[in-house]
Amino acid sequence: MSEAAPALEAFLKRVPYIQFLGMQAELAGDEMTATLPFSPRLIGNPALPALHGGVLGAFMELTALAQLSVLQQSHRVHKTIDITIEYLRPGRPQTTYARADVRKVGRRIANVHVEAWQEARGQPVAALRGHFLLPDS
Amino acid sequence: MAESQERIAEIAARMTTQTPQAAALGVELISASPVIFKVPWREDLVGDPDTGVIAGGAVTTVLDHACGLAIHVASPDTWGGPTLDLRIDYMRPAAPRAAIFAEAHCYKVGRTIAFVRASAYDVEIGDPIATAQGAFALNPRPAK
Numbered sequence: 001m002s003e004a005a006p007a008l009e010a011f012l013k014r015v016p017y018i019q020f021l022g023m024q025a026e027l028a029g030d031e032m033t034a035t036l037p038f039s040p041r042l043i044g045n046p047a048l049p050a051l052h053g054g055v056l057g058a059f060m061e062l063t064a065l066a067q068l069s070v071l072q073q074s075h076r077v078h079k080t081i082d083i084t085i086e087y088l089r090p091g092r093p094q095t096t097y098a099r100a101d102v103r104k105v106g107r108r109i110a111n112v113h114v115e116a117w118q119e120a121r122g123q124p125v126a127a128l129r130g131h132f133l134l135p136d137s
Numbered sequence: 138m139a140e141s142q143e144r145i146a147e148i149a150a151r152m153t154t155q156t157p158q159a160a161a162l163g164v165e166l167i168s169a170s171p172v173i174f175k176v177p178w179r180e181d182l183v184g185d186p187d188t189g190v191i192a193g194g195a196v197t198t199v200l201d202h203a204c205g206l207a208i209h210v211a212s213p214d215t216w217g218g219p220t221l222d223l224r225i226d227y228m229r230p231a232a233p234r235a236a237i238f239a240e241a242h243c244y245k246v247g248r249t250i251a252f253v254r255a256s257a258y259d260v261e262i263g264d265p266i267a268t269a270q271g272a273f274a275l276n277p278r279p280a281k
Contacts, residue, residue: 016183017192020161041161044202052158053220054201058194077185080193084224 003073008032010075011066018062021055025066032070034063036096043093051091053126056116060085060098060128064112067100068132076135081109083130091125094118108134141213145169148209152202159202162195167238172207174199176237189233193267196237196257197225200269203241204253208273211243212251218274221250225269235259237266251275 005027012018012025021042025034036042036059044052061083068078098116114128115121149169153159162182167173176182176191176199184192201223208215231237240262241255251273256265 014186015192016181016186017194020181020192021194041157043157044159044198046155046157050219052156052198052201053223054194054198055158057197057201057223057225058192061194061197062192076187079230080227082224082226083193083197084222085197085220086222087220090219 004030004070007073007075008066008070011069011077014075015062015077017058021059021062023059023062025063027070030070032067032100034059034066034098036098038094038096040093045090048090049093051093051096053085053087053091056087056091056096056126057083057085057128059096060114060116060126061130063098063114063116064100064128064130064132067102067112068110071102071105072134074135078110078135079133081131081133083128086127087125088127089123089125092118096125097121105134110134144213145210149206152206156202158198162198164199164202169206170210172203172210172241174203174206174239176239178234178236188230190230191235191237193227196239196267197223199237199239200225200241200255200257200267201271203239203255204243204269204271204273207241207243207253207255208246208251208275212246212275215246215251215275218276221272221274223269223271225267227267228265231259231266238262246275249275
């Protein structure tokens with residue numbers, strides 16, 4: 001457990017695209033919450049305005065990858081096999097949060113569910129299910 | 138028809154330069170028919186520093202973006218609404234430092250839903266790095 005926080009910090013610092021989005025993450029025990037502070041450049045629909053659907057998908061995929069790096073205590077980036085994103089509500093121009101639930105870690109493949117929300121956890125803006133390739137150990 | 142073409146060109150231009158996230162990614166419009174967008178390789182878009190390959194998240198965004206424009210092209214009289222779902226399969230990593238292209242085709246426009254397929258590739262579409270399939274809600278075009 002003591003290795004989890006440094007593994008997460010190293011992961012967040014190593015991936016340039018995480019800085020491009022401005023994503024952050026914090027651990028409370030073994031539970032990780034990812035945060036995406038609002039920035040005008042994340043907008044995909046200026047008329048609403050709403051966050052770009054791709055940004056929400058990217059944020060949730062990175063939340064899954066960050067959670068896997070915590071679990072595996074590895075700073076390496078796991079490979080994404082497939083993701084399914086469900087959009088539930090428009091992403092408003094405000095901070096977005098996400099948590100990942102690692103449903104299964106097999107020998108080679110992990111299954112992860114992620115949910116993203118803004119004002120209320122009970123009203124998610126989007127969800128993601130994905131499979132990720134684990135490194136050979 | 139000419140009005141449709143003009144409208145598509147206008148929407149394509151707006152989605153390329155006036156959508157903040159597309160501009161931040163550096164998205165370029167290659168073609169509106171078929172819809173092809175390009176994301177040039179950039180250091181700050183890298184998803185795996187061990188390989189220098191563009192992040193899957195950037196691929197997700199350009200695929201979603203291409204799907205949105207493909208709906209306008211297939212049905213200029215409807216306003217593309219929100220993405221309902223998007224499934225992406227990652228076939229193989231892109232080449233290190235390679236630009237990414239995303240091509241999308243809207244294969245069915247219903248009354249309320251449009252169905253779209255898209256592929257992302259670095260060299261040619263026959264050897265994709267990722268494929269996507271999505272459903273999008275449609276909003277009726279407001280009366281003028």
